Amino acid sequence: MTRVVSYNILAGGYSLRDKGAKRTKQISAILRSAQPELVGIVEATHPQLLQHPLVVEELAEALEMQLIMGGHIAHVTDYQVALLTRLPVVYTKIHPRPGLLNKPLLEVCVEERDGQELTVFVTHLHAAFYKGWAGNGLRQREVEEILRITAPLRKEGKPHLIIGDFNSLAPGDPFKASSLLRYLVGLDKTWQQLPMLDGNPSLNFVVPPKLRFLRPLLRVIPDNALLCTLFDAMAALYAPRGSIRKLLDANYVDCFRHTDPQARGFTCPAAAPAGRIDFIFADPHLAQRLETCCEIREGDGVTGNQASDHLAVAAEFGLKIGETLVTMQRDVVFQ
Secondary structure, eight states: OEEEEEEEOSGGGEEGGGTTEEOHHHHHHHHHHHOOSEEEEESOOBTTBOOSSOHHHHHHHHHTOEEEEOOOOSSTTOOOOEEEESSOEEEEEEEOOTTTOSSOEEEEEEEOTTSOEEEEEEEEOOOOGGGTHHHHHHHHHHHHHHHHHHHHHHHHTOOEEEEEEOOSOOTTOOOOHHHHHHHHHHHHHHOSSOOTTOSOOOHHHHSOGGGGGGHHHHHHGGGOHHHHHHHHHHHHHHSOOHHHHHHHHTTOEEHHHHHOSSOOOOOBSTTSOOBOOEEEEEOHHHHTTEEEEEEEOEETTEEHHHHOSSOEEEEEEOEEETTEEEOOOOOOOOO
16 A cells, blocks of 8 residues: 655744644654555745754654655745655656746656556646736646646556645536635734734735725625625636646546545635545556545544644555455544
């Protein structure tokens, strides 16, 4: 069995609202409960907190995994991606693609226990929700570039995954926009002066400048059931889904939806799950080995919102020896 986790750990695993306290123990608890061989880490670093050991380095030590960092960020306010692995590394590549990718795409090829190679791509697409459909266009352009990079593997039929935070919904997925709005309004009320690079979004982060005059109305919506229903219906039509559609059109398999066509699987925000934006995509050949995929809501007594503003997503793949698919006894049950 090969277990894979995709996890946005929020601002490098630091809590700026708590004087920069580290969340190493909480994140480790979530990951340890899944016992993964591979972990794609989004927001693996914080640009203003660079004293070693970093949280991501502490995670690697605590979980006894090798740490592979993604490419250096282009902007001083941005975060890196990373990969943790227990499996032997065959090669590592970084695809910076300035002007096309929001953050460098990390490519790592590992050797599974049956000797076959598995390539993992870790990505973090643009958020830019305040840009409206322009933000959706940025994410679609990023996916097009990722598809260009992964094209040789698809052509050769080599097993690979694309995992990370896509900041987009899948076609047909529900969206509880009123829950997200209630969460954002609560943050704005509680923290009038937000720390810079806190990692948590604000209303201004998701509302386009031309519509910010509506903020007084937006603050009222969460307290009115009828307005919440109308808001959810409108947001579901507006929510960006184009980038995920491109991956599906390229025959990538959405592991969560493949294993459970009905469950919501919301991953963000962890304290008030409103939508599913964290994904594990498998190529069609690898998807034949998919056993299960789910969000991790709790681990070793730690709830998801205590560790990050995203829930981790975990997938399990059987090992293929010759022509026989081998599945092992699971020693962990995802919540």
